Amino acid sequence: xxxxxxxxxxxxxxxxxxxxxxxxxxxxxxxxxxxxxxxxxxxxxxxxxxxxxxxxxxxxxxxxxxxxxxxxxxxxxxxxxxxxxxxxxxxxxxxxxxxxxxxxxxxxxxxxxxxxxxxxxxxxxxxxxxxxxxxxxxxxxxxxxxxxxxxxxxxxxxxxxxxxxxxxxxxxxxxxxxxxxxxxxxxxxxxxxxxxxxxxxxxxxxxxxxxxxxxxxxxxxxxxxxxxxxxxxxxxxxxxxxxxxxxxxxxxxxxxxxxxxxxxxxxxxxxxxxxxxxxxxxxxxxxxxxxxx
Numbered sequence: 001x002x003x004x005x006x007x008x009x010x011x012x013x014x015x016x017x018x019x020x021x022x023x024x025x026x027x028x029x030x031x032x033x034x035x036x037x038x039x040x041x042x043x044x045x046x047x048x049x050x051x052x053x054x055x056x057x058x059x060x061x062x063x064x065x066x067x068x069x070x071x072x073x074x075x076x077x078x079x080x081x082x083x084x085x086x087x088x089x090x091x092x093x094x095x096x097x098x099x100x101x102x103x104x105x106x107x108x109x110x111x112x113x114x115x116x117x118x119x120x121x122x123x124x125x126x127x128x129x130x131x132x133x134x135x136x137x138x139x140x141x142x143x144x145x146x147x148x149x150x151x152x153x154x155x156x157x158x159x160x161x162x163x164x165x166x167x168x169x170x171x172x173x174x175x176x177x178x179x180x181x182x183x184x185x186x187x188x189x190x191x192x193x194x195x196x197x198x199x200x201x202x203x204x205x206x207x208x209x210x211x212x213x214x215x216x217x218x219x220x221x222x223x224x225x226x227x228x229x230x231x232x233x234x235x236x237x238x239x240x241x242x243x244x245x246x247x248x249x250x251x252x253x254x255x256x257x258x259x260x261x262x263x264x265x266x267x268x269x270x271x272x273x274x275x276x277x278x279x280x281x282x283x284x285x286x287x288x289x290x291x292x293x
Contacts, residue, residue, distance in 0.1 A: 016043030027054025150193025202259025226261025
């Protein structure tokens with residue numbers, strides 16, 4: 001098995017040689033994992049984050065691994081800042097070939113409630129970052145990609161954008177809209193060899209999420225997954241790298257879930273499903289032991 005793994009790694013090394021990538025929200029979590037994955041395969045990465053120190057730390061890690069990266073502090077909700085981001089990327093490296101729109105207003109989610117309880121300022125700021133910011137980055141990237149004969153874009157959506165919930169109204173709506181933005185971009189610029197896909201993560205245990213979810217809530221969410229572990233940022237980064245690479249040259253306009261099967265089953269799965277058939281051993285015991293929080 002180790003030999004097989006090494007062979008796979010050798011086959012995928014260097015997929016981004018000669019490519020320039022912009023990754024937003026790259027200071028931590030999924031964005032950082034994506035930036036590292038691209039750099040490890042030869043890409044030159046612009047690490048963009050509203051937290052400049054976090055962006056610099058990610059860039060330092062890339063440099064320590066002999067990669068090339070540039071850190072930039074940016075608020076993607078600001079059109080002039082986004083224009084400056086891509087201008088700096090082109091001057092420092094060259095025109096952008098790859099774009100990962102990962103930045104999001106996650107700090108607003110604790111205040112993002114049900115429709116009648118929702119502060120409209122939360123809605124507006126969420127849309128400004130999650131949706132408008134993604135649009136601004138795409139608008140800056142597309143002309144250069146057209147001039148260079150193509151490119152690839154991955155927009156970071158969420159399983160929240162594919163199903164209703166009792167809260168997170170603004171976040172979910174912004175991610176659902178991002179899915180259609182991705183399909184529209186793929187449709188409008190596919191003739192120019194620009195591919196665009198959205199990735200919809202489920203329970204991915206980033207440091208920020210780990211600090212926010214207590215063990216009881218984690219157990220509750222894991223009951224609804226088909227796989228027995230939570231996701232890791234590296235899981236998402238591997239999918240993003242694939243979609244950006246020529247290995248996915250014929251994939252565009254898709255929303256790809258990476259959720260451990262959370263959205264793949266009937267709603268009653270965690271309570272035994274719609275039949276009386278016994279679950280595989282191990283699952284039943286875990287479900288029985290899990291408190292209903």
